[in-house]
Amino acid sequence: MGKSRLEAFSDGVIAILITILVLELKVPRGIDAQALRPLWPVFATYVMSFVYLGIYWNNHHHMLHAVHQVNGRILWANLHLLFWLSLVPFVTGWMGENHFAPLPTAVYGAVLLLAAISYTLLQNTIVAHEGAQSTLAAAVGRDWKGKLSMLLYLLAIPLAFVHRGIAVGLYWLVAAIWFIPDRRIESRLAR
């Protein structure tokens, strides 16, 4: 079965999620600079979640690029990833409106962790389908970036209760690690 509809559906869902995020930025009542001030934490989380969804879209794009065919198992592994990503606007709103309070910040990390796990499951499902000799299998390798990210989320979640800055800093660190799309796949494909 072709992969075009899987790509189109995932593009659609991620495009909508990234746009729904902005609905959390409620239009303020006032018309002076004061009116914008309470929006800063919401705006800061908006930027972070936008970057995260952008990273997922980029990596999804790269991963699917190395895929030739999909099956029912891959469709569901993909929906599983989309499920956790679909909770990003909710946790973004909760964390942003509460100025990075401990529990919302920890739950935000938990959703990121579950998205990372589901991404890894999708990747493994595709590798199992494509075979250990495939471009994707070679490009992913031992997937240290994926494992490091999950470790950092696991650290950040309890640390959100110590100091919000540590957790948020770790989330940005993971984003920075992934900011550059998976060069491994681009370079493998170039050969």
Place this chain on the structure above:
Amino acid sequence: MGKSRLEAFSDGVIAILITILVLELKVPRGIDAQALRPLWPVFATYVMSFVYLGIYWNNHHHMLHAVHQVNGRILWANLHLLFWLSLVPFVTGWMGENHFAPLPTAVYGAVLLLAAISYTLLQNTIVAHEGAQSTLAAAVGRDWKGKLSMLLYLLAIPLAFVHRGIAVGLYWLVAAIWFIPDRRIESRLAR
């Protein structure tokens, strides 16, 4: 006429519906675990509706895969299916916010039933167009899964007034039946 725009439009509508669902999860005011508690029934219905829309997308994907051309009749049968699916976020919100009260739970089942009927109508319209010898006609066969689902919905709707757990259990049972995408089509196509 080609089927690509029918697929793209359906992907778009289902992607938006699956994402609009999450808007029912309103950001809570509090910042402790208590604040999340009232969200559990809403979250549980969210998961169920997400799975249902995922099933419809998967099966739609599989069904259209076996189709070569579409006509005006198929376009309308498809819009009819999308109409009933478009009511899913509404009934999800109503059932979730009211903790699976009898009437909302029955209406949720009625919408699922009407979606199932419209899916069957779409399937029949396509089979009529493709011919009785087509891959799809052979794959669908006597469609016992479709008929069983409708029977279970018909049981669940009155039973929602007896005990909410029975109706919700039956909805999950139907979801489980369909969880695996239509292997019949995959295996027919493989020949």
Place this chain on the structure above:
Amino acid sequence: MGKSRLEAFSDGVIAILITILVLELKVPRGIDAQALRPLWPVFATYVMSFVYLGIYWNNHHHMLHAVHQVNGRILWANLHLLFWLSLVPFVTGWMGENHFAPLPTAVYGAVLLLAAISYTLLQNTIVAHEGAQSTLAAAVGRDWKGKLSMLLYLLAIPLAFVHRGIAVGLYWLVAAIWFIPDRRIESRLAR
């Protein structure tokens, strides 16, 4: 220039509009049949607007099917059509929540009229680009369906102030005229 992105963008906008419509169906507070009763006029307008957007999508699909290339002028004529369609959720909500009060019902008709005019303009722009000998020019012919629709809207708008039923009846009449997608194009293409 190819037409695929024009199709994809229009599919996206119409898919979102048709789904945003359902947001006007606000989840009721009560859990009995009484709670649903005030929703009936909103639901009735929802059905009508869903059918109208479905008709536009179908006809757009058919029209673009007969097109080979697009230019900047066609892109803007298409955006102009999408602009008037984008107001459909707004007027649907206004008419539905006010139980088909005269002014909202007339404004609903005015938006339908402007959408019909912009559709005709798009059609003329494409015919001008494709040439008078094109499949589309032959299929459209003297476009009596388009002209009749506009006449009926022009009748319905003032009659909304006489009796709401007349205007709504005329809107449904136009929908019925267009319900069957443009056979002319299908039959022309079949030759």
Place this chain on the structure above:
Amino acid sequence: MGKSRLEAFSDGVIAILITILVLELKVPRGIDAQALRPLWPVFATYVMSFVYLGIYWNNHHHMLHAVHQVNGRILWANLHLLFWLSLVPFVTGWMGENHFAPLPTAVYGAVLLLAAISYTLLQNTIVAHEGAQSTLAAAVGRDWKGKLSMLLYLLAIPLAFVHRGIAVGLYWLVAAIWFIPDRRIESRLAR
């Protein structure tokens, strides 16, 4: 790497943004002409933002048309553009609901300026990838339209505090400059 998913994702995001705009047009309570009056400034900003997003979509369409392949850097430059565009509904709502008050009108211009800068960055990234001899590089040339637009935004932002009409007039002037899609690319491609 192919450009089709980049196009599809951008189409999706811009289609959603252009449709989310209309959610700022809140359904009025009254049913007479008075009820519509307070909506005029919101409607006027809606039209302006619709035209701006239409212009960005058209130009994006034209620019990508001249592109053959994309890389990770282009994906991020494109997401950067989408980020600033995603703030358009927010600033549209703020400016419209406050009848073009100085600060909201200036912030609207600032978002347009940042979108213009990110569009230029995307253009430069693509030209760097395609090479100085490419169709796009030749079509863009010295990009006086892009530079003039940014200059006009820079003028409009402080002038919003002098008189709202000047800033809004300048925004419409920039829109008028871009209304005709980039003929340069069309004519270059025609050779």
